[in-house]
Amino acid sequence: MAEPKQNTLFVSTLAKGLQILRAFDETHTELSLTELAKITALEKSAVQRLANTLHLEGMLDKDPTTRRYRPSHAWLELAYSYYWSNPLVAHAMPKLIDLSQRIGETVNLAELSGSRVIYSARLPCTRTIFAASIPGRTVPALNTSSGQAILATLPRHEREAAIRDWPLHEYTSRTTLDRAEIADQIEQVIQTGYAITQNQMILGEIAVACAIRGPSSIGVAAVQCSISTHHWDEARIKSEILPWLLDAANAISPTLRP
Amino acid sequence: MAEPKQNTLFVSTLAKGLQILRAFDETHTELSLTELAKITALEKSAVQRLANTLHLEGMLDKDPTTRRYRPSHAWLELAYSYYWSNPLVAHAMPKLIDLSQRIGETVNLAELSGSRVIYSARLPCTRTIFAASIPGRTVPALNTSSGQAILATLPRHEREAAIRDWPLHEYTSRTTLDRAEIADQIEQVIQTGYAITQNQMILGEIAVACAIRGPSSIGVAAVQCSISTHHWDEARIKSEILPWLLDAANAISPTLRP
């Protein structure tokens, strides 16, 4: 109806149901019917039926007094199924644990997802902001050391297109928004084999990343360390963390070839 | 149609779409159309349409050569939204990180979900089986130290009903299946304030748990430590781990009161 294009192989009712699920995010943690209707731009009645269905199916919890809906535990169970379907995490996990124990700092596994990077495993070792301690977060690839590490492994024209077209987001006052500068950084990564960025996501953070390579040595993911500038400087990171990081990434890579 | 009961507030098409999502689990990590049809007991045509819709909406990845579907990154993003909607994890995370750093062993956050327990945060410190290192896993509450720790905080009649009715699953040859014995263990927990079990989920594992209490001091979750029997005995766990564990659980509890 409002959808521009729908053939007989597209079930628009299901798509609307997914819209309801996706209405929940960092800022919308619980939603009433009318709020859902506003966000999704669906009819009030439609939202009522869809939300009710999701509730009966166990996908939404409903506060009995406020009548507001919240994501249910089922959302975590879906993540659990995802983990089983993606061999990368299973292969990487033991090595990530070893790495985090060895260096005593936060270790992340980041996968490329379109033009963004998604953190699929996180092993926090120090207190940090909430968003950095839970899996599932996505950020623009160009903004992160992980994204740069992966981009550096792509064929030249793909890489250049990405640097030109992929979105950026200004997370801090010092986030790099200059694409030429990012191109330079990635050129560096190609030479050195690792990416290092500062103050991109939060101030006072250094992130080092190294690509995990799949078949034909294209990067499919990255191992990343997030370190506070208060206790570490770049030189010490390069001497004490980087070797282990490269080691871990290289150890994970071969297990991915079929 | 096949559904026993459906009023006008229930959108069965959406429910069928969710069936497709839930067809994926530990053992079904990628599924073809026909397999999906078999598992969900839906018409071949229906599965074709629903899976295609989920694919177009970014909820399912499709292998271009095998034509098989797999959970997409979106499943992790849903988990991310869940985390924001549940303040428990945000409150607990810093204390869980401190705890895992202090004792150097795996720390989990477990929430009660019906008659099961779901691990919503995991901080693995040693190599372990894959299922124990990723969030979203659910296990019968009666089988776990976390579940027992939470049950011990419930009013007597609820507790007794749970011990009598809730399901059990024999994960190892030494999993406790005797409900009287479980009742005794929980009685212990009420006295001591913590639960300790051995060889329940995997052989060679000791699990210690302590309830996190919400308003009216009913347990809503538990902090749990999973330790290998090869390096620790029960006495040492009680003297070196338990105090910190109790501490962490008690520190998290007050932040939950409104």
Added chain:
DNA sequence: GCTGCAGTTATCATATAATGATACCAAGCA
């Protein structure tokens, strides 16, 4: 205590959109 408002829940006639049967195609195998 009444009145009005905002939001949720329930009802129902209508036609849109999901349905499922069937036909078509491609790949793998004997």
Added chain:
DNA sequence: TGCTTGGTATCATTATATGATAACTGCAGC
């Protein structure tokens, strides 16, 4: 080549989602 299995496409039919509207509930202001 012919057969089987599984994926893709088409289409008439009507079951099912739709959205307008009405009934209900709780709350705030006066």
